[in-house]
Amino acid sequence: MKIDDIAKLANVSKSAVSLALNGKNGVSKETRDKIIKIAQEHGYIPRPIIKADQYFPTSSKLLRFVACTNEGIVTEHYETMPFFTELINNIDKQIGSNGYSLIVSAISIKNLKEEIARLEQEQKSAGILLLGTNLTPEQINIVSSVQPNLVVLDTCFETLDVNFVVMNNIYGAYQAGKYLIELGHKNIGYVESTTRMYNFDMRRKGFLQALEENDLKIAEHNYFSISPTVITSQEEFKIKIKDQINKLPSALFCEADYMAISVIKSLSELSIQVPNDISIIGFDNIFESQVITPELTTINVKKDRIALLAVEKLIREIDNNENDKIKLFVDTDLIERNSCKAVR
Structure with a gap:
């Protein structure tokens, strides 16, 4: 958190932030309180002017x-x-x-x-x-x-x-795999994050375990990689889908809801209907999973x-x-x- 960030959040200039945090005149009490509140919420304490215990x-x-x-x-x-x-x-x-x-x-x-x-x-x-x-x-x-x-x-x-x-990432992805199999899907694809981390690696492990227990494997051409941090149409994904338009999987598991929503948007632009042409399941159960069309089947993480x-x-x-x-x-x-x- 920098002064620039506080200025953007408070919708004021950097100089106003500096004045407020340094206890100088030049900003109203309302603006000063607003800036200090934002700084408090984000753990920002400028050195060495403000004493921490003044606001925290x-x-x-x-x-x-x-x-x-x-x-x-x-x-x-x-x-x-x-x-x-x-x-x-x-x-x-x-x-x-x-x-x-x-x-x-x-x-x-x-x-x-x-x-x-x-x-x-x-x-x-x-x-x-x-x-x-x-x-x-x-x-x-x-x-x-x-x-x-x-x-x-x-x-x-x-x-x-x-x-x-x-x-429990392994269990959650295992649930997703079992669900697709129970729906009768056998030609299943996997959408993984371009950035790897523990959670995604464990989800892959759990999903593949569900498939292996039912003598199923994911074909190499049914692995896809997209960004995990944006909700938008993904061009590289669309290109790969178009290249195999006649041999698409019947279902895709996505390592996170952001990715699942991006996949739905991408497929829609190619006139591929979800779920009539291909089923999609995500992971996280974020709020956006309920407002996308169609509403997203997903794995709920109990954040509370x-x-x-x-x-x-x-x-x-x-x-x-x-x-x-x-x-x-x-x-x-x-x-x-x-x-x-x-x-x-």
């Missing part, structure tokens, strides 16, 4: 949610992506009900060690909820070395002495449950000095809508 609660009741941004999955605009928005909102509800306050901080993955140390130096937290979606074990260990009261969300590395709470378990564990570590580390997998649900149909 004491460290004993402060929890920090940290997202490490890059150009892959967790971009600088990650908070606009439905999955992360829903997760953060659920975390905030759980924290508030337990008498704690939440600061949301976004830092660059390139300067992880320096940035996490800076955040904790400027405003010490009682514990960190770390969005681990795009992080390596080494990077997670860096955060753990700075703040040992740590729970990592949205990924899991079993060999680390760290708490993890994550959706993940948030509850993560916050409860972190608070137990803080309040009760609970040192036992845990790895929690939260099972998923199949949400049946209108993007899949049985094979005749």
Whole structure:
């Protein structure tokens, strides 16, 4: 989070942000309060003018949610992506009900060690909820070395002495595979993310397991790769579809809902109807999955449950000095809508 970002969110100039955060005249009280509120919500504290405790609660009741941004999955605009928005909102509800306050901080993955140390130096937290979606074990260990009261969300590395709470990716994708097979699909395709991470790798494992148990395989030409972070028609995908228009799979599993919605848009532009010509199933159950036409059949990730378990564990570590580390997998649900149909 930079001054430029705060200025955009507040719809004011950078100079107005500087004046407000430095306690100088030149901006109205209403504007100053608005800017400070945005800075508080995003964990931004300018150095060295503002004292942290001027606007933020004491460290004993402060929890920090940290997202490490890059150009892959967790971009600088990650908070606009439905999955992360829903997760953060659920975390905030759980924290508030337990008498704690939440600061949301976004830092660059390139300067992880320096940035996490800076955040904790400027405003010490009682514990960190770390969005681990795009992080390596080494990077997670860096955060753990700075703040040992740590729970990592949205990924899991079993060999680390760290708490993890994550959706059961293998089970969810296995559910998706079994569902398509029960509908009679045998010629099934797979749409994978161009950017790889733990969640996607586990989903691929679970989906292929469901197929293997039923003596099915995915033909090499039925693997497709698209971007996981935008909802738009995908040109390379359309080209590959057109190249095999006479031998299309009857169903496609997409590693995330964003990808599934992009696939539906792309197929529509080629006059290929979902689900009459091809069935589509996604993963995540984001809000947009209900407003696309047709509504998307998907795997529901229980973001509220993940948030509850993560916050409860972190608070137990803080309040009760609970040192036992845990790895929690939260099972998923199949949400049946209108993007899949049985094979005749």
